[in-house]
Amino acid sequence: MYLHPRFETLQRSEIENLQMERLHDTLKACMNSEFYRKRFHDAGITVDDIRTLDDVTKIPFTTKQDLRDNYPFGICTVPMEKVVRLHSSSGTTGTPTVILHTKKDLEQWAEAVARCLYMVGLRSGDVFQNSSGYGMFTGGLGFQYGAERLGMLTVPAAAGNTKRQIKFITDFGTTALHAIPSYAGRLYEVMEEMGIDPRKDTKLTTLIIGAEPHSEEQRRRIEKMLGVKAYNSFGMSEMCGPGVAFECQEQNGMHIWEDYYIVEIVDPVTLEPVPDGEIGELVLTTLNREAMPLLRYRTRDLTRILPGECPCGRHHRRLDRMKGRSDDMMILKGVNIFPIQIETVLMQFPELGNEYLITLTNLDANDTMTVEVELKEFTDDYARLQSLTKEITRQLRDEILITPQVRLVPKGSIAQGEGKAVRVRDLRKTLI
Amino acid sequence: MTVHQISVFVENKSGTLLKVLDLFKEAGIQLIASTISDTVEYGIYRIICSEPARALKALKDAGISADESDVFAITLDNYPGRAADAVSIISAAGIGISYLYSFMLADKGILVFRTDNPEKTAEVIGRAGMKALNDEALLSLV
Structure with missing residues (x-):
């Protein structure tokens, strides 16, 4: 049931002791880098000031901008000859960021991914197909090495070419597939066109999804279509890639490996910790990385800790589905x-x-939110439109504690261009 | 007896009405009457035309949100106060009128309206001896 029983079944106090021990080593290593030395100096703290896990909040945050400012090798804490691999972000939103790995880093990363895959029931003998992009993107090699470490036959199918992807699934007897949720839907469509019934004509039993926001309903729909169990996963290139947090067979939240990371959830504005169960920005400190440890890294991902124990016996806490990016937050x-x-x-x-x-305005010094939403099928029935508007307004108020103006609009009137969808327009003016 | 009315869910943006009217022009469909109801929440453009079924298809093919509904169209003798008489008969029966508009065609006043109880409305119209039109009867007046 556990690939690493020693780490996976630790009690909370044992996890915390291990974290403190590893944090101490990490901090010591960080002082090899000019970047962290300056950070600590500017904050007026030394490594010795961090004696308990609560002291972590004394350490300054590290941000994506720090990675950019120190591109490419500025945050390295080991001699460069110990670095054996690097991964890089695409750099579409500015200077790319680079993450460096030593041999041990790669091993630890592969172990983490293997632990996740074992947790959802995959074993040597399974055939694992990965439809992630390979290359600089971490979803390719990250899953490849983890799956191989577990002893599975691992098919580096990579992204795209859906018909070939399906041919691999049927020819190689793929039992487990890694795909983003929208691509899983696409695979099903093409299988249908090809006359393939995934439930009868393939051996698929397990699907690993993630990287893309999706709802519980969407997951259940995918499971039914493909006849699989689908497990949600979380990873990011700054934290190696896949393998940071993963659902267990309970499918209720993603266990984040606390022998690898110190987990904090903070209010994105005040940067103060929020209680378990409340949404905030995920902040991670790496505990198991040599080449490029990151202290209190602001992931910009919004989530919450799911309170309570998991029946699977792991005390590593569970993260809820990602709720978006902290940059998207509005204050009204x-x-x-x-x-x-x-x-x-x-x-x-x-x-x-x-x-x-969503449009925000502040006429008369009063913050107002207008939510325009497209009506799928228009019916000329004023009473029905009105009661629908009222019901949407009521449910929104229950959720956000503010009463928005809801406007139903014809479909096609909120046109989205290419790229990232624009969901919020803030037209508020500063009032003096 | 009722006529088919086309309702278009319109965006509050200039050029939207022209888009609809241009579609009718291209399809060679004649407009008989139309009215815009513009509430704070939504704008609805209601149209009586020569070929409602074809008009609805043209609109939907163009990706425009539209709906077809049955509305009453009654002809009135052309003298002041006739509309008030007609509406009072309907109100007296406890029927609510959702919306109403009127126009003149071939020297007849025509009152178009929708109520919250179509069955009872038809009955009241018949009993009062008012003349309700269907699509063909309306078109024959054009």
Whole structure:
């Protein structure tokens, strides 16, 4: 049931002791880098000031901008000849970021991925197909090495070419597939066109999904279509890649490996910790990395810790599905609101389409939110339109504690261009 | 007896109405009457035209949100106060009118309306001896 029983079944106090021990080593190693030495010096602290896990909050945050400013090798804490691999982000939003790995880093990363895959029931003898992009993107090699470490026949199918992907699934007897949720849907469509019934004509039993926001309903739909169990996963290139947090067979939240990371959830504005169960920005400190340890790295991902114990016996805490990016947060009348909260409410109405736009204004010094949402099928029935509007408004108010103006609009009127969808327009003016 | 009315869910943006009217022009469909109801929440453009079924298809093919509904169209003798008489008969029966508009065609006043109880409305119209039109009867007046 556990690949690493020694680490996976640690009690909370044991996890914390191990974290403190590893944090101490990490901090010592960090002092080999000019970057961290300056950080600590500027903050007026030394490694000796960090004596308990609570002291972690004294350490300054590390951000993506820090990685850019120190591109490419500025945060390295080992001699460069010990570095054996690097991965890089695409750099579409600025200077790319680079993450360096020693041999041991790669081993530890592969172990983490293997632990995750073992946790969802995969074993040597399974055939694992990876539809991630290979190369600089970490989802390719990350899963490859982890799956191989577990002893599975691992098919580096890489992204795209759906028909070939399906041919591999049928020819090689693939039992487990890694794919983003939207691509899983696409695979099913093409299988249908090809006359392949995934439930009968393939050996697929397990699907690993992640990287893309999706709802529980979407997961269940994919499971039914493909006849598999689908497990959610979380990773990011700054934290190696895949293998940071993964669902167990309970499918209720993703265990984040606390022998690898110190986990904090903070309010993205005040940067103060929020209690378990509340949404905030995920902040991670690596405990198991040589070449490029990251201290209190602000992931910009919003999530919450799911309170309570998991029946699987692991005491590593569970993260909820990612709720979006902290950059998307709005503050209205002093209340923090995330677009995903609004989206979740809207998507529960079958009458509504997928497109919506949130507009913030402050006429008369009063913050006002208008939510425009496309109506899927228009019916000229004023009473029904009105009661639908009222019901949407009521449910939104229950969710965000503010009463928005809801406007139903014709489909096609909230046109989205290519690239990232624009969901929020803030037209508020600063008032003096 | 009722006529088919086309309702278009319109964006509050200039050029939207022209887009609809241009579609009718291209399809060679004649507009008989139309009205815009513009509430704070939504704009609805309601149209009586020569070929409602074809109009609806043209609109939907163009990706425009539209709906077809049955509305009453009654002809009135052309003298002041006739509309009030007609509406009072319907109100007296406890029927609510959702919306109403009127126009003149071939020297007849025509009152178009939708109510919250179509069955009872048809019955009241018949009993009062008012003349309700269907699509063909309306078109024959054009």
